[in-house]
Amino acid sequence: MTARAVTILGAGAMGSALATPLADAGWAVNLWGTWLDDHLLAACRRGEPHPRTGVPLAGSTTLFDSPDLDDALAGADLAVLAVASAGVAEVTRRAARGLAKVRAVLLTSKGFAPDADGRIRLLPDAMRDTAAEQGVTLPPVIAVGGPCKANEVAARRPTGAVFAARDKALAEEIAKNFATPAYRAEPLDDVSGVEVCAPMKNVYAIALGVCDGLAARGGEPFHDLKAATFAAAVRELVLFAELVGGGLRTAIGLAGAGDLEVTGNSGRNKIYGVRIGAGESAAAAYAAMQAEERTVEGVPAAGLAAKLVDQRAPQLWSELPLFRAIRDILAGHDDPGARITDAVLPRV
Numbered sequence: 001m002t003a004r005a006v007t008i009l010g011a012g013a014m015g016s017a018l019a020t021p022l023a024d025a026g027w028a029v030n031l032w033g034t035w036l037d038d039h040l041l042a043a044c045r046r047g048e049p050h051p052r053t054g055v056p057l058a059g060s061t062t063l064f065d066s067p068d069l070d071d072a073l074a075g076a077d078l079a080v081l082a083v084a085s086a087g088v089a090e091v092t093r094r095a096a097r098g099l100a101k102v103r104a105v106l107l108t109s110k111g112f113a114p115d116a117d118g119r120i121r122l123l124p125d126a127m128r129d130t131a132a133e134q135g136v137t138l139p140p141v142i143a144v145g146g147p148c149k150a151n152e153v154a155a156r157r158p159t160g161a162v163f164a165a166r167d168k169a170l171a172e173e174i175a176k177n178f179a180t181p182a183y184r185a186e187p188l189d190d191v192s193g194v195e196v197c198a199p200m201k202n203v204y205a206i207a208l209g210v211c212d213g214l215a216a217r218g219g220e221p222f223h224d225l226k227a228a229t230f231a232a233a234v235r236e237l238v239l240f241a242e243l244v245g246g247g248l249r250t251a252i253g254l255a256g257a258g259d260l261e262v263t264g265n266s267g268r269n270k271i272y273g274v275r276i277g278a279g280e281s282a283a284a285a286y287a288a289m290q291a292e293e294r295t296v297e298g299v300p301a302a303g304l305a306a307k308l309v310d311q312r313a314p315q316l317w318s319e320l321p322l323f324r325a326i327r328d329i330l331a332g333h334d335d336p337g338a339r340i341t342d343a344v345l346p347r348v
């Protein structure tokens with residue numbers, strides 16, 4: 001590949017973090033901030049660390065404000081879409097004509113997207129539909145997954161990602177051209193498997209957080225329960241991957257089990273679960289985190305995933321005891337620890 005210019009859409013934690021490996025790998029990097037990112041770009045322009053990662057932006061990055069989207073995409077060979085799932089449709093709509101000219105769009109966003117009739121789609125399908133409404137055909141969308149904490153990527157700590165494309169050769173080529181000593185991606189052809197594991201591991205991380213919250217509340221660890229919950233979550237990630245036509249290897253690899261491990265150790269979904277396990281009601285914990293502008297992506301994802309199961313395979317519910325438990329907990333179950341215990345311990 002001779003391509004060497006990449007535009008990252010979204011100057012939040014993940015978008016800004018990816019500028020580091022891409023610049024290190026020799027790419028010219030444009031970073032475009034949405035209309036919500038002015039304060040983030042301002043801090044970077046002042047030479048301060050990025051407010052979300054605490055790490056200075058890669059030095060050679062060129063910054064673009066929200067109105068300058070066309071300029072940001074002009075001449076790019078590849079694009080990375082790194083906005084929160086709630087912004088994917090609007091940013092795709094605004095960027096569609098520019099995106100049509102790049103060779104591929106890498107997607108780091110994690111979530112589900114209902115269509116106008118309420119049918120649950122994976123994000124690449126939703127992006128293609130949105131672009132089609134503008135009369136635009138998108139290039140291949142590459143699902144980016146795996147255990148990647150933005151601050152660690154930005155700080156060049158070792159990170160193993162996955163890049164999944166329908167055309168695996170394209171994923172291989174881009175993975176090779178993005179590789180640095182610290183950031184490497186495994187190429188896959190299982191776009192759907194990666195796309196369903198990404199939001200579902202946020203859902204299951206809430207349950208892992210509950211286990212840690214029980215420990216915080218009682219002063220004694222619940223490592224056995226957390227490990228049983230982890231194993232149950234991986235088993236259910238396999239079922240979700242298969243539900244959308246994806247594969248077991250994706251769910252037990254970096255995009256599923258790997259990302260679940262890192263998300264159950266830190267991050268907003270886990271913290272939300274900790275609060276519940278420690279005794280706060282699910283509703284109060286959610287409201288408190290919203291007030292702190294800490295989006296808990298696993299909560300809406302749980303509701304949309306339930307619709308996905310209803311729509312595509314309602315018979316699967318009997319094989320998803322942990323997901324059913326999480327749904328009950330989010331709905332206000334009065335004993336989250338007991339509910340998870342009941343779901344994940346072997347039945348005798």
Ligand SMILES: NC(=O)c1ccc[n+]([C@@H]2O[C@H](COP(=O)([O-])OP(=O)(O)OC[C@H]3O[C@@H](n4cnc5c(N)ncnc54)[C@H](O)[C@@H]3O)[C@@H](O)[C@H]2O)c1
Binds near residue numbers: 014
């Ligand atoms: N932070 C991580 O470690 C990490 C790792 C892997 C994947 N991701 C995923 O990447 C995506 C971005 O996460 P982040 O950590 O950078 O979040 P962030 O909150 O730091 O940044 C969010 C980005 O999305 C944009 N955005 C938010 N709401 C929007 C809306 N309604 N309309 C348009 N744009 C909107 C913001 O302007 C910003 O550019 C998420 O889907 C997240 O799950 C994050």
